[in-house]
Amino acid sequence: MNKILLIDDDPEMGELLSTYLDGEGYSLQHKCTAKEGLKAFGNEDYDLILLDIVLPDISGLNVLEKIRLDSTVPVIMLTGKGDEVDRVVGLEMGADDYICKPFPLRELLARMRASLRRCSMAPQSPSITPSSKGNIKVGGLDINLDSHSIQVRGIDTHFTAAEFSIIEHLAASCGKLIERDELMEIALGRTADFDDYVLNVHMSNLRRKIGDSVSIKTIRGRGYMMTARNQAEA
Known part of the structure; x- marks a missing residue:
């Protein structure tokens, strides 16, 4: 209980x-x-x-x-x-x-x-091939799905459970657009009829924490896309 x-x-x-x-x-x-x-x-x-x-x-x-x-x-x-x-x-x-x-x-x-x-819940990401068991590596981010921990350029960095969920879903679909409503529902448990204050602020917080280790693009009117810096600059 x-x-x-x-x-x-x-x-x-x-x-x-x-x-x-x-x-x-x-x-x-x-x-x-x-x-x-x-x-x-x-x-x-x-x-x-x-x-x-x-x-x-x-x-x-x-x-x-x-x-x-x-x-x-x-x-x-x-x-x-x-x-x-x-x-x-x-x-x-x-x-x-x-x-x-x-x-x-x-x-x-x-x-x-x-x-x-x-x-x-430790998220599972069948849509990608992890760099090692339980890990997703994108750019300067190393995400451990088993321990719910993230290293930013080799430094352990604290993320809230909500921030971790957002990053995990973006990283699992690296290079692909995730619709805003989908991210609200999958990562935050909110349907589209809720206001999106929470997602806006969480996105601002996690962008500050990850710095330039990866790029999270805002696709206006659609959603978000995570890319490694070399992909973003190609």
């Missing part, structure tokens, strides 16, 4: 999610303040964290920053409809996804399942 930590100051929200998620096979622990949430996080292992941006003691963004110091646990931010800046900042700081309050419970469950799946 997956263990979920909810950090949110709304007790009714906690009771509602606890009952609903228990029926879906999840165990939820609810903490109402950032201090209580961080203490629980430090004492137990969780499979996913639901984190409200607005907390009574410190900002949820500060909580996220502390979590990301030593953990890659999936984090879904709970935001208000008008918190556009906070959503972008949260994703830039390493959140995996966000959902706006009030939200349908089934939508939250779908986002949770997608985040947990990205974190737990």
Whole structure:
């Protein structure tokens, strides 16, 4: 049973999610303040964290920053409809996804399942021939599918589960266009009717991390294509 930590100051929200998620096979622990949430996080292992941006003691963004110091646990931010800046900042700081309050419970469950799946499954890439078992090598990227780790020009570089999923799918189809909607659905578990904030910010983050080790071209109105630098410059 997956263990979920909810950090949110709304007790009714906690009771509602606890009952609903228990029926879906999840165990939820609810903490109402950032201090209580961080203490629980430090004492137990969780499979996913639901984190409200607005907390009574410190900002949820500060909580996220502390979590990301030593953990890659999936984090879904709970935001208000008008918190556009906070959503972008949260994703830039390493959140995996966000959902706006009030939200349908089934939508939250779908986002949770997608985040947990990205974190737990080692992707397989039958469409390419790996350079060694469990590896994809493109340009200056060496992607280990078994350990979910990536070296950028020989240097171990941290990527979130969402970023890894995007890179894996682009690398597996190196030199070929991946449609934007396809990448949203396959890599992020979102269908085309969702807004694409998440993909935009994740793409910006991973481009910053990979530098010039490979090229990720944006095909306007279509999607993305990864190429090795020698291919891009040919």
